[in-house]
Amino acid sequence: MGERFSYQVTAKDGAARTGVISTPRGEIRTPAFMPVGTAATVKAMMPESVRATGADILLGNTYHLMLRPTAERIAALGGLHKFMNWERPILTDSGGFQVMSLASLRKLTEEGVRFSSHIDGSKHMLSPERSMEIQKLLGSDIVMCFDECPALPADDATVAASMRMSMRWAQRSKDAFGDRPGHALFGIMQGGVTKDLREESATALKAIGFDGYAVGGLAVGEGQEAMFGVLDYAPGFLPEDKPRYLMGVGKPDDIVGAVERGIDMMDCVLPSRSGRTGQVWTRRGPVTIKNARHQNDPRPVDEACTCPACRNYSRAYLHHVFKADEIIASMLMTWHNLHYYQELMQGLRDAIAEGRLSAFVAEFHATRAMG
Numbered sequence: 118m119g120e121r122f123s124y125q126v127t128a129k130d131g132a133a134r135t136g137v138i139s140t141p142r143g144e145i146r147t148p149a150f151m152p153v154g155t156a157a158t159v160k161a162m163m164p165e166s167v168r169a170t171g172a173d174i175l176l177g178n179t180y181h182l183m184l185r186p187t188a189e190r191i192a193a194l195g196g197l198h199k200f201m202n203w204e205r206p207i208l209t210d211s212g213g214f215q216v217m218s219l220a221s222l223r224k225l226t227e228e229g230v231r232f233s234s235h236i237d238g239s240k241h242m243l244s245p246e247r248s249m250e251i252q253k254l255l256g257s258d259i260v261m262c263f264d265e266c267p268a269l270p271a272d273d274a275t276v277a278a279s280m281r282m283s284m285r286w287a288q289r290s291k292d293a294f295g296d297r298p299g300h301a302l303f304g305i306m307q308g309g310v311t312k313d314l315r316e317e318s319a320t321a322l323k324a325i326g327f328d329g330y331a332v333g334g335l336a337v338g339e340g341q342e343a344m345f346g347v348l349d350y351a352p353g354f355l356p357e358d359k360p361r362y363l364m365g366v367g368k369p370d371d372i373v374g375a376v377e378r379g380i381d382m383m384d385c386v387l388p389s390r391s392g393r394t395g396q397v398w399t400r401r402g403p404v405t406i407k408n409a410r411h412q413n414d415p416r417p418v419d420e421a422c423t424c425p426a427c428r429n430y431s432r433a434y435l436h437h438v439f440k441a442d443e444i445i446a447s448m449l450m451t452w453h454n455l456h457y458y459q460e461l462m463q464g465l466r467d468a469i470a471e472g473r474l475s476a477f478v479a480e481f482h483a484t485r486a487m488g
């Protein structure tokens with residue numbers, strides 16, 4: 118295992134970049150999509166299946182793992198990689214967003230956030246220091262700063278105050294993270310949809326200095342137009358030579374638009390969660406497998422797809438096992454969706470490398486328009 122974390126841009130096409138993040142646990146080809154493994158599993162997938170879809174890295178969550186089974190127990194058992202049998206890179210989110218979206222009885226102070234577990238109501242606390250300690254116990258390769266995620270909707274004054282608290286917490290996260298060769302700490306840009314606040318946040322993060330930079334505060338219901346509006350300028354506020362990670366994104370067309378605007382990494386529950394709810398993503402758009410029109414259809418979901426679901430099963434079969442609430446339905450549709458997402462990422466990486474991204478994007482949208 119090498120000892121360093123490093124990022125190399127290998128080609129550019131407009132604002133888009135393709136490259137490689139090197140870590141002691143393996144390389145991450147960018148632009149990269151990270152499947153979400155919230156509770157130490159990518160739901161309905163074996164780790165070797167996640168790898169077979171083409172994933173180089175997956176995401177874990179501080180919030181969920183600190184509540185159950187606890188970070189201390191995972192550390193005592195050898196760390197998250199060994200625990201979940203995934204020896205490649207893992208990025209862990211820091212907990213702030215999940216506290217806001219899942220926990221109850223939250224009490225926010227400059228120190229951190231006290232909250233009650235959504236699982237059993239037990240009392241917990243997260244701070245920059247505790248989040249760094251938990252992510253170190255988990256052994257994650259890419260650690261996210263602990264940020265403050267305001268409940269939405271939030272007015273400008275609230276967004277500004279929250280961003281400035283997050284910048285103070287970013288400094289505390291960096292101080293607590295310390296010097297850990299081979300491990301990376303990413304800052305998180307905040308500022309809502311306000312350009313001045315986004316620039317202030319980027320300036321603060323660059324002054325502290327991070328191994329990578331996330332764009333936070335998006336994919337929170339603002340809609341694609343507002344999100345792209347921020348992405349038209351926000352990535353440009355961040356260092357050229359560091360990875361840029363857009364948190365929580367997204368649908369396939371969100372991903373294409375984000376990569377066009379200079380984003381290098383993304384994560385989203387959509388392909389796995391929608392797979393479990395019977396939504397199958399294809400180059401022609403989503404297919405709702407429970408629709409009666411599929412019950413006699415002998416064709417695969419996508420004739421051109423090489424995933425196990427498309428190679429070996431018909432729409433009729435997927436329709437049947439979904440309606441029968443059979444476990445294999447979640448397995449096959451999650452596998453297909455993650456495979457489709459990784460194929461999309463490979464197509465984007467190749468197109469950028471060959472200087473033909475605009476043609477790739479035009480083809481992407483034209484094929485979807487055919488439906």
Ligand SMILES: CC#C[C@H]1NC(N)=Nc2cc3[nH]c(NC)nc3cc21
Nearest residue numbers: 211213214266333334335336364365
């Ligand atoms: C405010 C803020 C913020 C960001 N901060 C952290 N730590 N994680 C996130 C996860 C997200 N998931 C989605 N959408 C599904 N947006 C996200 C934004 C963040």
